[in-house]
Amino acid sequence: MASVPLPPADRATADIDAVDAPGEAPSLRSRSPWLPRDREWLVLAGYGVTFLALHRLAILWGGVGYYSLWFPAAGVRLALFWRFGARLAPATALTEIIVQCLTGIIVFTQPEWPRGIFGVASPVLAYGIAVAVVRRVADGATGSLATAPMPLGLASVLAPLIAVAFALPWSIVRPDITNVANVRDVIVSLTGFAVGDMLGVLLIAPPLLWIADLSSGSTAMPAMVPSRRDIAEAVIVLGLALGLVGMLASIGLGLPATPVLLAIAWIGLRFGRAAAWAAIVVTAILVLPETVGAIPVDQRLALHMSLAAVTVVGYLAGSFADAEARALAAVARRDRMLFQAERLKTLRAMSVAVIHEISxxxxxxxxxxxxxxxxxxHADPDIAETARLIERKTVTLSTLVRRLRRFGGRAVDEPSLLPVGALVDTVAALARPEASVAGVAIRIAPVDPEWTVLAQEIEIAQALVNLVRNAVQATDDGVVEIAVTRRDERVAIAVVNHCADHPLVHEGMGVGSLVAKAIVEAHGGTLSRADRGLLRIAHVVTLPLVGTLTGDAA
Amino acid sequence: MTLSASAPATVYVLDDDADLGASVARLLVRHGHAARAFVEPVALLRDYPRDPAACIISDVMMGDMDGFTFADAVRELDPDVALVFMTAWPTTANAVDSVRRYGGLDYLEKPIDEDRLLTAVAEGVAWSNGRRLLNRRTALLTTRERQVFDMLVRGHSNKAIAGALGLSIKTIENHRAAVVTKTGTNGLAQLIALVS
Structure with a gap:
C-alpha cells in the first residue's frame, strides 16, 4: 500500500482493504504510534509540571521502604494513559525521567543512574501495560467487564499491582536501595507502595477523566442533579457518620471506617457519582492531614487502606446510580423510538391505502x-389550453403517486433492487443534521452507480444511519467517511472515523448496534468492526451484490 | 369471434371501479377495438361463451373474485384469450405470478400508462388472433399429420421425422403434402410462420 497521504475517501477505502489484508500496513501507520501528536506534546509538558508538584506533595505521607502512602501523581498518570492511550507510556516515562533529572534525583555522574532511570520508568511502563491489557480485554468482552466504569476500575487496581510486581525483584536483589532489612520490611515497603499508588489513582484519576470528558463534550453533566434537599440529606448523612467516627475515636475505639463507608455508599446510590466524589474528597481532606508526619506505619497503613476502601465503595455506588439513570433514560429513549416506528408504520400503511384510493x-x-x-x-384555443393544462397536471399527479408508492408501498413488505450509491446518499442525508450539530462532516467516496443490492430500503438505511451516528459521536477529528468497495459478489460499505484513544463509548444500551447487526444479517450480510491500528475505526457492512442496474439485475 | 384482421377485435375491461372500466373501454374503442367494460367477473364469465374476446384487461384486486382467480376461470373457457393485468397494489411477486403462472402479457400499475396499455392490448389481440388462426387451420389435421406438423415446424427433416415416428420417408412426404394443403400454406416457411 502506498505510503503517500491519501485523500479521505481513499483512506476509507484503504481501511476496508486492510480488513482482509492484515499484513499490509496502512499508510497512516508509517508514523510511529508511540510518538505524541499535536497537542499531546503540550499535555505531556503539563503532566511533567503536575507530576513534579504532586511528587513533592506526596513526600508528606512518605515512610521507610516506600515513597508515599498517598501518591496522587499515579492518578494523573493513569488518567493520562486512559485518555490518550497506553502508547504514550514511553514518552511519559521520558517526561518523568527528565523531571527527576532536573530535580536531582537522577544524577548521571553517579554510578547508580541506570537503576534510577529504571526505577522511574518501570512504574510508568507498568501502568501502560495495565491500561493496554484492560482496554484489549474490555474491547473483546461483553457484559459487566465491558460496562463502564468497570474497565477503569480494573485498570485502577491492576496498574499499582503490576508496578509492585515490577519492583519486587529489586526489593529482593537490592534491599539496600529501599532501606529494607528483612521480609517484614519488604512486605511493608511493597504494601505501602501499592496502597499509596492505589489511593492516588482512585482519588485522582476518575474525577480528572470526568472533567476531561466534560470539557471535550464527550459526556454530559450527571443525569441526576441534586436539589438543595438532596445536598442537605447528603451533608447530614456524611456529618453523622464523621461525627460517629469522631466520637468513637474520642473514647479510644480507634478510627473505624464503617460509618463513613456506609454514608458514602448511601450518598453514591442516592445522588450519583458526582455527589459520591464530593463526599470522598471531604473525607480525604479530613483524613489525609491526620496521617502526615511521624505516626506509626500500621496506623497510617490502616487509615489509608480504609480510605481506599471508602473511595472504591463510593465510586462504585455512584457509578451504579449513574448507570441506572442512563439505562432508564436509554429505555425511555428506546420506547420513544419504538412508538415513533409504530406510528411511522401506521402512517406508511395509511399512505399505501391513500395511494390506492387516489390511483x-x-x-x-x-x-x-x-x-x-x-x-x-381544433376547438376554441382557450378550451384546448385548459384541456392541456388538466392533462399535464394529471400526468404530474400520476408520476407523484408512482414515486410515493415506490417509497411507501413496495418497500414496506418486500425487498427491492437498490443502487448502493443512492442508499449511501440517503443515509448521509438522514445523518447530516445530527452531524452538523456535532460539527462533524460526512464524506462519501465515489460509488459505482451500477452496484445494486436487494434490500428493504428503509431498514437497511436505518442500520447504516445507526453506524454513522455512532461514528459521529466517536470521531475526534470532525470527519466521518463512508466508502464502498466491491469484492467478488459482495459489496462492502465502510463507515470510518478517526479515534486516537479508542474510548469505550457506552451511550445507551447498544440497542442501535444490535438492531443494525440484526438487520444486516437478515439481508444475508455481515457487520464487523475493523480497527485500523491505534488511529481509525471502521465498521464494515457487507451485502450480497445482486448485480448492476445495466447488467444482470436489470 | 374476431378472426379477420380488418374487423375490430373484441376486448373486455374488467374492473370493480365502473368509471375506470368504462373509461378504459372508451379509450380502446377510440383506438379501433370493440371494447366493453364489466364490473363483475361473474358477469363477464357468464357472457363470455356467447361472445369471446381477443383480449381481457383485468384488475387484480376485486371484491369476491380476484384477477388471478378470474384468469384461471376464463382460461378454462378460452385458452386463446390474451390477458393483461392492472393494479393499484403492485408487488413484485404478483407481477411475476401474473406473467409466469397466469399467462398475462403485461402487468400495469395504476395510474395507467396509456401508451403501454394500448401496446399491450395490440400485442394481446395479435397473439390471440394468431393462436385462433393456427387452431382453425390445424383443426382438420389427423393425429399423425399433427405429429408431422409439430416436428416440421420445429425444423426436423423428413428423414428425421420418419426415423422418429417409425415410418418411411415416402409416408412422411405424403403427410407433409396433406398438412400444407389443409393449412392453406404453400410450404415450410409459411408453416413455421403460422406458429411463430
Missing amino acids: QPLSTLAIEARHLVEISA
Missing part, C-alpha cells in the same frame, strides 16, 4: 384528460 380515479382522469386534449385540439 383509481386518477387513472380515469388521466385517460379522459388525454382524450379531452385530443378532441379539443
Whole structure:
C-alpha cells in the first residue's frame, strides 16, 4: 500500500482493504504510534509540571521502604494513559525521567543512574501495560467487564499491582536501595507502595477523566442533579457518620471506617457519582492531614487502606446510580423510538391505502384528460389550453403517486433492487443534521452507480444511519467517511472515523448496534468492526451484490 | 369471434371501479377495438361463451373474485384469450405470478400508462388472433399429420421425422403434402410462420 497521504475517501477505502489484508500496513501507520501528536506534546509538558508538584506533595505521607502512602501523581498518570492511550507510556516515562533529572534525583555522574532511570520508568511502563491489557480485554468482552466504569476500575487496581510486581525483584536483589532489612520490611515497603499508588489513582484519576470528558463534550453533566434537599440529606448523612467516627475515636475505639463507608455508599446510590466524589474528597481532606508526619506505619497503613476502601465503595455506588439513570433514560429513549416506528408504520400503511384510493380515479382522469386534449385540439384555443393544462397536471399527479408508492408501498413488505450509491446518499442525508450539530462532516467516496443490492430500503438505511451516528459521536477529528468497495459478489460499505484513544463509548444500551447487526444479517450480510491500528475505526457492512442496474439485475 | 384482421377485435375491461372500466373501454374503442367494460367477473364469465374476446384487461384486486382467480376461470373457457393485468397494489411477486403462472402479457400499475396499455392490448389481440388462426387451420389435421406438423415446424427433416415416428420417408412426404394443403400454406416457411 502506498505510503503517500491519501485523500479521505481513499483512506476509507484503504481501511476496508486492510480488513482482509492484515499484513499490509496502512499508510497512516508509517508514523510511529508511540510518538505524541499535536497537542499531546503540550499535555505531556503539563503532566511533567503536575507530576513534579504532586511528587513533592506526596513526600508528606512518605515512610521507610516506600515513597508515599498517598501518591496522587499515579492518578494523573493513569488518567493520562486512559485518555490518550497506553502508547504514550514511553514518552511519559521520558517526561518523568527528565523531571527527576532536573530535580536531582537522577544524577548521571553517579554510578547508580541506570537503576534510577529504571526505577522511574518501570512504574510508568507498568501502568501502560495495565491500561493496554484492560482496554484489549474490555474491547473483546461483553457484559459487566465491558460496562463502564468497570474497565477503569480494573485498570485502577491492576496498574499499582503490576508496578509492585515490577519492583519486587529489586526489593529482593537490592534491599539496600529501599532501606529494607528483612521480609517484614519488604512486605511493608511493597504494601505501602501499592496502597499509596492505589489511593492516588482512585482519588485522582476518575474525577480528572470526568472533567476531561466534560470539557471535550464527550459526556454530559450527571443525569441526576441534586436539589438543595438532596445536598442537605447528603451533608447530614456524611456529618453523622464523621461525627460517629469522631466520637468513637474520642473514647479510644480507634478510627473505624464503617460509618463513613456506609454514608458514602448511601450518598453514591442516592445522588450519583458526582455527589459520591464530593463526599470522598471531604473525607480525604479530613483524613489525609491526620496521617502526615511521624505516626506509626500500621496506623497510617490502616487509615489509608480504609480510605481506599471508602473511595472504591463510593465510586462504585455512584457509578451504579449513574448507570441506572442512563439505562432508564436509554429505555425511555428506546420506547420513544419504538412508538415513533409504530406510528411511522401506521402512517406508511395509511399512505399505501391513500395511494390506492387516489390511483383509481386518477387513472380515469388521466385517460379522459388525454382524450379531452385530443378532441379539443381544433376547438376554441382557450378550451384546448385548459384541456392541456388538466392533462399535464394529471400526468404530474400520476408520476407523484408512482414515486410515493415506490417509497411507501413496495418497500414496506418486500425487498427491492437498490443502487448502493443512492442508499449511501440517503443515509448521509438522514445523518447530516445530527452531524452538523456535532460539527462533524460526512464524506462519501465515489460509488459505482451500477452496484445494486436487494434490500428493504428503509431498514437497511436505518442500520447504516445507526453506524454513522455512532461514528459521529466517536470521531475526534470532525470527519466521518463512508466508502464502498466491491469484492467478488459482495459489496462492502465502510463507515470510518478517526479515534486516537479508542474510548469505550457506552451511550445507551447498544440497542442501535444490535438492531443494525440484526438487520444486516437478515439481508444475508455481515457487520464487523475493523480497527485500523491505534488511529481509525471502521465498521464494515457487507451485502450480497445482486448485480448492476445495466447488467444482470436489470 | 374476431378472426379477420380488418374487423375490430373484441376486448373486455374488467374492473370493480365502473368509471375506470368504462373509461378504459372508451379509450380502446377510440383506438379501433370493440371494447366493453364489466364490473363483475361473474358477469363477464357468464357472457363470455356467447361472445369471446381477443383480449381481457383485468384488475387484480376485486371484491369476491380476484384477477388471478378470474384468469384461471376464463382460461378454462378460452385458452386463446390474451390477458393483461392492472393494479393499484403492485408487488413484485404478483407481477411475476401474473406473467409466469397466469399467462398475462403485461402487468400495469395504476395510474395507467396509456401508451403501454394500448401496446399491450395490440400485442394481446395479435397473439390471440394468431393462436385462433393456427387452431382453425390445424383443426382438420389427423393425429399423425399433427405429429408431422409439430416436428416440421420445429425444423426436423423428413428423414428425421420418419426415423422418429417409425415410418418411411415416402409416408412422411405424403403427410407433409396433406398438412400444407389443409393449412392453406404453400410450404415450410409459411408453416413455421403460422406458429411463430
